Amino acid sequence: PILKNDMKYWPFEIINHDGKLKIRVQHKNETKLFTAEEISSMILTKMKDMVEAYVGKPVSDAVITVPAYFNNSQRQATKDAGTIAGLNVLRVMSESTAAALAYGFDKEIFNEKNILIFDVGGGTCNVSIVSIDHGVFEVKSTAGNTHLGGEDFDTRLVDRFVREFKYTYGKDISENKRSIRRLRTACECAKLDLSSSLQATIEIESLYEDIDFHSTITRACFEEINADLFRSTLVTVKKALRDVRMNKNSIDDIILIGGSARIPKLQQMLQDFFHGNELNRSINSDEAVAYGAAIQAAIIVRDKSK
Template identity: 35%
Template sequence: MIPEGSNLKFLEQNYAIGIDLGISYCRACLFDGEKFMMIPNEINEIATPSYISFTETGVLVGQKGKDEILHNPQNTIFNIKRLVGQRFSDLQVQEDIKNLPFIIEQGPGDKPLIVVELKKRIFKFYPEEIYSFLIEKIIENAESLTKQPVNEVVVTVPAYFNRAQIYQTIKGCSLDSVKVLRTIKESQAIALGLYSLQNITNEKIVLVYKAGGGSLDVSIISIQDQIFEVKAMSGDNHLGGEDFLQRIVEFCLEEFKLHSKVDLSGDKNAVLKLRQECENARKKLTTDYDVMIKVPRIYSAYDLKVNFSRKQFEELCYDLFQRCIQPIVSAMKDAKVNAIDIHDIVIVGGLTRTPRLNQILEDLFKNKNLVRPHNHHDLSAYGAALEAGIVMGKMGPQFQNLLQIDATSYGLGIEVDNGKMQYIINRNTAFPTTKSVIFTTSKDYQSEFPIRVYEGQSEDTKFDLFLGEFKLINIQPSFKGVPRIEIKFDIDGQRNLTVTASEMGTLNRRYIKIDSEWISKINFQKEAEIKNKNVIFQENVFQPISIQIYKKESQIEMMSDV
């Protein structure tokens, strides 16, 4: 499908592709080194709902998948982004599960497993496997448009995704044999897409505030002479339009229960019908002061009718609006900037249309103009495609000097006494980078030094993400406090982390490399040992291979409009 007015010569060339994987919608963009082109789906829409529905006849992706939500709620999957790279037992995941109509159970390694029925068979998918259905159709649409194979992409991720979440996103793409050249933070992609063609010779400090359906991202970026340097980032992976929507749903359920004495919270179909009406009401309240939320015959002969005002909405979500401020404060503190130092405040995402949130931002940045680009929904895909062009070396003359310097979202370190975190690399550190700290032994004649690696921002490692462990062995016999052991963290340009432990003054050295493959094994395997500097894992006793069974055994036509 070729959009009207497209340059066919453009489509004959090699290109880079960027994909914006949103919790609510997905978008994709082509870039040939000079021009951008958004990729339409099968119904000629740029935005595709992030919905996948498993039915008796096949798999529906996009708008057709979303249309199934009332008819097939238990097998229609949405909000999957909040489950990627998470542990089933996490309290936030458990809260999310309460509000989702499909079945999620605990899988190996404490990973969530989504249980669906497809063609009268039960399948169990990891969240990243669900992602692969979206990726597959986006790639098919790109190939249909360009008449060329697409094997390499750049994908956006929230600024506050940890390594497990990023690597599982990459895995979702690789299940379709698509190589992720690089991931790019959503807020960085927005800045890249918006400012890359501007001639900025004097340093400009930009704060990008992205409040989408599922997460809130704040990045402070320095731009000068086409160099984009992330000064700091912060965010909240569980604060977005979905959370504000849930408050309205819960309010309406309580109102109905109060007047009818009927509790609808366990009725999935009723809640989903109400959810759709509440979503419409939330959008209307961006311009109207009052709305009527109506669901005819929501239960037996009962109708649900709730008068709902903007004031009620703001009071109901007071704490959520307060949480919208903290990432700004945190990012500005880490970047060591004040409001007066920031030139542009770029606001992106559906939630930023909320009048109360706009007022909060205006109060924080007095006398500053809030920039809302007219094409703000597409900017993440633009930036991802541009990043793909950088990696592939496909840049026109106007982009030749473009350089992006990223930073760590979380601190990285090792566990020390009493389960405390000793940071080696602080959050918001530009990379590539190498940092090291010198340790020593705590016992006489100690021959081993255990290293447990974590990512996070808590001083208590039980609240941080465990990345892996190994031991430095054969330490020369000595009294405690005498050996000098250097722990070195090295992050390359692809975010891969190498941790090295060396006994100084000797050749004794061990290391691990923590990349997407390593993270996958940490999630699935229970035991590991270090031998000859290599990580040896026990055989995996269980892999949910529903995605493989589906693709090998089921010749199901993907009826999609991605």
């Protein structure tokens, strides 16, 4: 049921092909089928090409990060995607460990510190508690929600503007994939704007049947229509603490990861939950995981060269 609900927002189809889920797309008037691993490998291949163009030499090894909740089969599928892309995957590591490594690599930590990593990305919310002691990083607990992230906040905006369009023009665009796709793109931009502004504008030419659509939304309205989702992020935080039998006062630092962690209301709620403690903004929330993976790769290569 969850997959079926998600599919209505995707510009591609998911089908059962010989007992395996595949993605069906139209490309140059041809219908093509791909597995998730093949799609992932295309992304990795593009990244590999970009890195090679930047450093000016071939790149063969990689450390790939995955959400902390990934099971062994998901991790293996990720590793397979790397192999298809022509990479020697040195390690598949959790994003929370990578973020903690980025945070603690250049710090001398001689007494154990408990770090809470609050990761809200495009589609998921993951909370991990990592202990750091004398250079040893240990993931103590992980909690996640696979349907709680930026895309879900976007969907609330899309639904709101679909209703507004129907009320204003008497036309339902909910089943028109092209219109929904364009509206979703505009809603994502509006969401980003609302992290730094109190109001955002939606302007789409010929959204449906040559009708231009113009509207505005305030930050307060955005927060209201997503209030239950925002509260759910704290449920994930509480579960991570409960699983390791730790109270909130035992957390020494809070690291924000992922684009949606920039949303002011989420930051305020998280800070209030931890009795007003300052959130750590010393590392770039977009780059922390990649930075941590690069550190891990350097450590592996250094150890192999000894």
